[in-house]
Amino acid sequence: MPTRAQATAVKERVAEVEQRVAEVERAVAERTSPARGPEVASRVGIALGIAITICFVTGLISHWIQHPPGWFYWPANPPWLYRLTQGLHVVSGVMAIPLLLVKLWSVFPKLVERPVIGSPLRLLERGSIAVLVGSIIFQLVTGLFNTAQFYPWKFFFTTTHYAMAYVALGALAVHLAVKLPIVREALSRPIDDAKSKEKQGISRRAMLSVAGVSAAAAGFVFAGQSVPWLKNLSVLAPRSGNGPQGLPVNRTAAAAGVHDRAMDPGYRLTVSAGGRTRAFSRAELLALPQTTAILPIACVEGWSVSATWTGVRLRDLVAAVHPGAGGDVRFTSLEGGGLYRVTVLPQRHAVDAQTLVALALNGSTLDLDHGYPCRLITPTRPGVLQTKWLSEIEVLSA
Ligand SMILES: Nc1nc2c(c(=O)[nH]1)N[C@H]1C(S)=C(S)[C@@H](COP(=O)(O)O)O[C@H]1N2
Numbered sequence: 001m002p003t004r005a006q007a008t009a010v011k012e013r014v015a016e017v018e019q020r021v022a023e024v025e026r027a028v029a030e031r032t033s034p035a036r037g038p039e040v041a042s043r044v045g046i047a048l049g050i051a052i053t054i055c056f057v058t059g060l061i062s063h064w065i066q067h068p069p070g071w072f073y074w075p076a077n078p079p080w081l082y083r084l085t086q087g088l089h090v091v092s093g094v095m096a097i098p099l100l101l102v103k104l105w106s107v108f109p110k111l112v113e114r115p116v117i118g119s120p121l122r123l124l125e126r127g128s129i130a131v132l133v134g135s136i137i138f139q140l141v142t143g144l145f146n147t148a149q150f151y152p153w154k155f156f157f158t159t160t161h162y163a164m165a166y167v168a169l170g171a172l173a174v175h176l177a178v179k180l181p182i183v184r185e186a187l188s189r190p191i192d193d194a195k196s197k198e199k200q201g202i203s204r205r206a207m208l209s210v211a212g213v214s215a216a217a218a219g220f221v222f223a224g225q226s227v228p229w230l231k232n233l234s235v236l237a238p239r240s241g242n243g244p245q246g247l248p249v250n251r252t253a254a255a256a257g258v259h260d261r262a263m264d265p266g267y268r269l270t271v272s273a274g275g276r277t278r279a280f281s282r283a284e285l286l287a288l289p290q291t292t293a294i295l296p297i298a299c300v301e302g303w304s305v306s307a308t309w310t311g312v313r314l315r316d317l318v319a320a321v322h323p324g325a326g327g328d329v330r331f332t333s334l335e336g337g338g339l340y341r342v343t344v345l346p347q348r349h350a351v352d353a354q355t356l357v358a359l360a361l362n363g364s365t366l367d368l369d370h371g372y373p374c375r376l377i378t379p380t381r382p383g384v385l386q387t388k389w390l391s392e393i394e395v396l397s398a
């Protein structure tokens, strides 16, 4: 049995320790940067929310063009439209990365607060934040890897990136709804209050500048992939190298294994429409009226480049086989397999005057890596659908 004196000594000791803990906590709080807190978190959070929303919407557009639901309408004009939406997708995604880092930094003390789990309500809150942060990091990292054409997950990227986008946006909506009162309150206060000035560490204003400048710099670097006059400035923008004829190449003829079939003198492009079929040699295609159009190739990975394409209008080619035939058009490549061997072009794009079966690029014969003997080139469609090394064109009955 402990004596009364022993019990008193223990109590005194406990009180001492408690006082010491309180002192340390106060010191830590003083030394915690004033930028760690709702004032910075909510402002950076709003910028992050805007970037993520732009990224989500433009990503959905890209997905719908490639897997169109029945109701989906995507215009054939202006030709640069997809270049703009996909450029925004990549730039907003890249800008979100530094914003997310600053945001996580600003709430970090909260993230590691104890108890880690606690009440069911707290469990729910923590769980939703884990889903939010996890899904957004997943989206930004896989997207960034994709812009670098680094696909350690080749077959799952698009579907996973698409599915996870809903998870991220859903978690973001829940998070915003839950935090709205805190956000409102934090925004109503001036950034620098008297109390914040007493604290040590980076100021709130400085941290907001860090977030803004780093997001702008990141966006700038990647915008160079799509905005021509920025290209020379943005040294870091990943590109598919500079391919022949001043255009990047994602998949070369060698990689696609089409060299022999493409160079075969017996090559014919088969065109079928309204029950008739005709085979065209390259010389026969060149003998048809030629049209030139300046159109961009805008790759889903973010890079885009404008070029001068010359060839036969698709609608003229179809009319040469069967005048008046209309409908969606299916294109098949000489490529033996792969994800991009076949594409279906909606009628709206098929009849556009700028949709070409291209035979020349920037004034000279189409390079083998760009799709020789001929390729599809059509406005407002992702690069991935601009099928190279065409072997067959079929007008599907409307
Ligand atoms: N047959 C075939 N066509 C294809 C591809 C492919 O892999 N196979 N890649 C596409 C992609 S992803 C892009 S961005 C463009 C690039 O065209 P370029 O190599 O002429 O720049 O071609 C598209 N056409």
Ligand SMILES: [Mo]
Pocket: 250, 298, 299, 300, 301, 383, 384
């Ligand atoms: Mo692409």
